[in-house]
Amino acid sequence: MLTTYAHVNLASLVHNLSQVKRCLSGSCEILAIVKANAYGHGAAETAQALVRHDVTRLAVVSVKEGLALREAGITAEILVLGTVFDEQIPDALTHRLTPVISDRQRLPALARAATARNTSLPVHLKLDTGMGRLGLSAEEIPSIIESLRSWKSLAVEGMMTHLADADGKTSDHTDEQLARFHETITLLQRGGLHIPLIHAANSAAIIRFPQAHFSLVRPGIMLYGYHTLPASVPAPNLQPVLTLQTTIAQLRTVEPGSAISYNRTFVATRKTRIAVLPIGYADGYSRRLSNRGAVLIRGRRAPIVGLVCMDMTMVDVTDISAAQAGDEVILIGRQGNEAIWADEVAEWTGTIPYEVLCGIGPRVPRIYSSCSS
Numbered sequence: 001m002l003t004t005y006a007h008v009n010l011a012s013l014v015h016n017l018s019q020v021k022r023c024l025s026g027s028c029e030i031l032a033i034v035k036a037n038a039y040g041h042g043a044a045e046t047a048q049a050l051v052r053h054d055v056t057r058l059a060v061v062s063v064k065e066g067l068a069l070r071e072a073g074i075t076a077e078i079l080v081l082g083t084v085f086d087e088q089i090p091d092a093l094t095h096r097l098t099p100v101i102s103d104r105q106r107l108p109a110l111a112r113a114a115t116a117r118n119t120s121l122p123v124h125l126k127l128d129t130g131m132g133r134l135g136l137s138a139e140e141i142p143s144i145i146e147s148l149r150s151w152k153s154l155a156v157e158g159m160m161t162h163l164a165d166a167d168g169k170t171s172d173h174t175d176e177q178l179a180r181f182h183e184t185i186t187l188l189q190r191g192g193l194h195i196p197l198i199h200a201a202n203s204a205a206i207i208r209f210p211q212a213h214f215s216l217v218r219p220g221i222m223l224y225g226y227h228t229l230p231a232s233v234p235a236p237n238l239q240p241v242l243t244l245q246t247t248i249a250q251l252r253t254v255e256p257g258s259a260i261s262y263n264r265t266f267v268a269t270r271k272t273r274i275a276v277l278p279i280g281y282a283d284g285y286s287r288r289l290s291n292r293g294a295v296l297i298r299g300r301r302a303p304i305v306g307l308v309c310m311d312m313t314m315v316d317v318t319d320i321s322a323a324q325a326g327d328e329v330i331l332i333g334r335q336g337n338e339a340i341w342a343d344e345v346a347e348w349t350g351t352i353p354y355e356v357l358c359g360i361g362p363r364v365p366r367i368y369s370s371c372s373s
């Protein structure tokens with residue numbers, strides 16, 4: 001019997017994929033972001049479900065993540081968004097992982113390795129238009145293209161940028177980034193370079209900035225059922241994919257004045273029924289939820305009391321008189337008419353739903369409900 005687990009509803013993933021497709025026009029393709037264990041949902045199973053629904057391109061952040069997908073039998077195109085270090089090049093080549101070039105220092109080693117194997121390695125160039133993280137400057141691009149022309153072993157398959165504020169209050173920074181991106185693309189096209197794949201849009205930009213779609217979009221959080229758009233943007237029709245649940249391990253009744261958990265941060269002011277839950281911060285259930293968050297038991301909210309421990313969390317079920325040991329407890333998800341989703345947990349912990357989902361640890365088994373077809 002599983003007591004604590006994450007249930008991943010692949011039918012909801014497929015629903016969200018259909019919502020991405022609804023935003024797109026013409027021949028715009030999808031590059032699904034499955035990095036960070038598919039935002040905590042399980043990279044292999046998520047990727048397999050997406051591929052079954054005609055997604056042909058996936059993105060991860062590292063060669064290690066790419067290799068894990070290949071080991072799981074994924075044959076789709078895989079783009080590596082982060083740095084491909086020199087010692088990882090043989091694996092990237094052997095397993096058809098496509099590097100993103102964000103730093104020209106990486107080019108010679110890649111070119112030499114591809115030449116040695118007598119192969120043409122597709123690469124995507126990344127332009128930093130205002131994210132301030134990875135990416136080449138616009139000034140570097142022409143000389144890089146010149147170098148690539150001489151190294152026949154590397155083929156520019158894609159040109160990308162990443163938007164820093166597509167979910168921001170205004171579109172100003174996104175407009176500026178897109179203008180810079182356009183300028184560079186136009187320059188390259190005038191120079192006679194044909195780049196098959198041009199991409200910039202994350203989830204927020206897919207929903208909000210059709211002018212950022214180009215030939216390929218890169219949805220992440222939207223596939224998993226969340227967005228961080230401002231309230232002024234009509235909310236997309238998404239379904240959260242992951243439910244996090246556990247089981248009441250033990251119930252106890254404590255007298256007024258009794259303290260719960262480390263450092264006595266909660267002291268009962270009434271006769272209080274406490275449920276002990278076998279989940280804690282080692283599972284990714286944040287300690288910042290201490291005395292703040294709530295869970296669902298028998299369709300009602302039970303507040304977290306005391307500090308969340310490494311492996312256990314205590315909740316107050318005094319007002320849920322029917323609660324029993326063995327009851328299902330929903331930490332993220334729906335139970336009856338009540339729901340607590342990752343964005344509410346994120347509000348309690350001062351973060352974003354991305355971090356709540358990615359943070360669910362490896363100790364928590366993922367159970368999949370299959371999608372039809």
Ligand SMILES: Cc1ncc(COP(=O)(O)O)c(C=O)c1O
Pocket residue numbers: 033081162201202203204218219220221222
């Ligand atoms: C380069 C890149 N593209 C796309 C995404 C997907 O972003 P989102 O999850 O907001 O759709 C990410 C995620 O961080 C990213 O790093």
